[in-house]
Amino acid sequence: MNSTKKKNYFLLLSAGVIVVLGISSCSGSTEQSVELPAQGLITTVTEVQPKEFKIEDETSIPDTSASLIIAKYLDGKVDTFTLAEARLMQQQGGNGGHSMAGPIMTAAGAGLLGYMLGRSMSRPPVPSAYTNQQTYNRVNQTTGSRFNTGSTKATRPSMNSSRSSRGFGGGRSSRGFGG
Amino acid sequence: MNRNALNWYQVGHNADYLASQCLELSAFEMREMLSTSDNLYGRLMEAARWVAENNLWEKVGVPSAAIPLLSYSIRQEADLHLLGRFDYAGGMDGFPLKLLEFNADTCSLLPETILMQPEMARRIQGTEVPASWQLYKQFVRQFRQLLEQHRDKEPTLLLSSLGYEEDVLNLEIVRKAALEAGFQIAQQVDLPNVIFSADEGIFVELRPDEFQRYDFWFKMVPWDFICHEEPDLLDLLTSIITGGHALVINPAFTMLLQSKALLVYLYENNPMHPAVLPASFTKAAFEQKSAYVEKPIIGRMGENIAIYDQHAQLLFENDGDYGDFPTIFQEKADINFDQRGRGYQPGVFWVQGACGIGIRRQEGLLLDDDAQFVTHTVVDRT
Numbered sequence: 001m002n003s004t005k006k007k008n009y010f011l012l013l014s015a016g017v018i019v020v021l022g023i024s025s026c027s028g029s030t031e032q033s034v035e036l037p038a039q040g041l042i043t044t045v046t047e048v049q050p051k052e053f054k055i056e057d058e059t060s061i062p063d064t065s066a067s068l069i070i071a072k073y074l075d076g077k078v079d080t081f082t083l084a085e086a087r088l089m090q091q092q093g094g095n096g097g098h099s100m101a102g103p104i105m106t107a108a109g110a111g112l113l114g115y116m117l118g119r120s121m122s123r124p125p126v127p128s129a130y131t132n133q134q135t136y137n138r139v140n141q142t143t144g145s146r147f148n149t150g151s152t153k154a155t156r157p158s159m160n161s162s163r164s165s166r167g168f169g170g171g172r173s174s175r176g177f178g179g
Numbered sequence: 180m181n182r183n184a185l186n187w188y189q190v191g192h193n194a195d196y197l198a199s200q201c202l203e204l205s206a207f208e209m210r211e212m213l214s215t216s217d218n219l220y221g222r223l224m225e226a227a228r229w230v231a232e233n234n235l236w237e238k239v240g241v242p243s244a245a246i247p248l249l250s251y252s253i254r255q256e257a258d259l260h261l262l263g264r265f266d267y268a269g270g271m272d273g274f275p276l277k278l279l280e281f282n283a284d285t286c287s288l289l290p291e292t293i294l295m296q297p298e299m300a301r302r303i304q305g306t307e308v309p310a311s312w313q314l315y316k317q318f319v320r321q322f323r324q325l326l327e328q329h330r331d332k333e334p335t336l337l338l339s340s341l342g343y344e345e346d347v348l349n350l351e352i353v354r355k356a357a358l359e360a361g362f363q364i365a366q367q368v369d370l371p372n373v374i375f376s377a378d379e380g381i382f383v384e385l386r387p388d389e390f391q392r393y394d395f396w397f398k399m400v401p402w403d404f405i406c407h408e409e410p411d412l413l414d415l416l417t418s419i420i421t422g423g424h425a426l427v428i429n430p431a432f433t434m435l436l437q438s439k440a441l442l443v444y445l446y447e448n449n450p451m452h453p454a455v456l457p458a459s460f461t462k463a464a465f466e467q468k469s470a471y472v473e474k475p476i477i478g479r480m481g482e483n484i485a486i487y488d489q490h491a492q493l494l495f496e497n498d499g500d501y502g503d504f505p506t507i508f509q510e511k512a513d514i515n516f517d518q519r520g521r522g523y524q525p526g527v528f529w530v531q532g533a534c535g536i537g538i539r540r541q542e543g544l545l546l547d548d549d550a551q552f553v554t555h556t557v558v559d560r561t
Binding site: 062063064084157158163164165166167168169170176177178179 | 264363372412
């Protein structure tokens, strides 16, 4: 499914622009939380009209970090985006980099992927975002039901330096610990 | 499981690790190994509670900084002990089954026992190994039960080691069982990349400023390592665990069960138990009576062992990383040897109950990192 199109928005990614789920930080914060789905998602959108996409399928996967958007174009080509790239496209609003970013994100974000981009779990996907009613019904009753019941809290630790740390075990011998 | 990962067991210095023969256990021998292990678990827990009630922490190698966590753990966390392996001498061809030690905290041999053993048995003898698949199913069952018992916790599991390949492969088995049991997230991340927050729990920064919190942590990092080598981590984990911010598997009290010093209290409390070897803090208990083995109270991989005959003459010794720890003395057990002088050590897995057997062998008087894994099958013999 690798695209023949060049992903020139990688340059923007390398500059360190990463969307953070729409959470605003406050000075001296201790804990901020947002409700997120507990699973990952593979969303397939298909171009039904020039620059207009609809959701063809949504499949849940165990690992949120492995989430993908697969975009199928009218000319038969296919693109694949990771969740990080999707968030970047959402922030960029389709400006700079990928000409189809806006329409792809509008379509994918109207489905279950929207939850992963910060939409409240109380606002379900709309049927008009899908290729047809049958697709909406199928996804809503399978993948959608798991998303609605399996949410988990993604919490950012305060990293108060005296009471949190990382880097333990670093630089140790590479011997195993299995007895 | 990824075939490339399992190739680690068959290449380079591991090339001879999997024995090309198959050992036959009788059904009686298998049942004895499993039932003895269930019985000994209860006895070991009694001994561990006795140590806690009598504040014998120093004798078993628990530093004072770890006492609050260990005290809490032995009272509250029995259901979190998910995996251990009993290592025995004997148990075959009429040799009495004798406990050498209990690997209660971090144990290995899962890929060999669950994945490779059935395949080897099919190739060598065309038969099935009855208990191997039970071990994995028991894992799934216990993970499912943990989720039921801790509904206040999110079904998110982090698994960590220091990245040594054998540890990673063992953890992969555990990770898959957890996913099958219903965990929605189960990820392996090496210890240096894990964030411990005393008041908030255990996290990994998946991407810059993007954090995942895990309510369960399965570690292939021993508690004795944490206590003696990473005191700051011990302090953070004490707060995290006693504050209810995360559940750690295996729980801290397994450090007691894994201490060789507990074998002394096990014997003192059960002197007539047929599977318990005499053990003492002094060698005087054995001199002029029987051959004996001196081993550090904290150790693994057969390191820092010394073997003496009944006249206190040294028969064998080796070195290792555990030479600074106090030692105990245990009667030397009768080991099953084959015609090539290879001694056999049955291992019985415990997952809230004995299930699964993995056997190793090695030439000489003890098993170390060079031991071979030997597939077994079970036959009904009269």
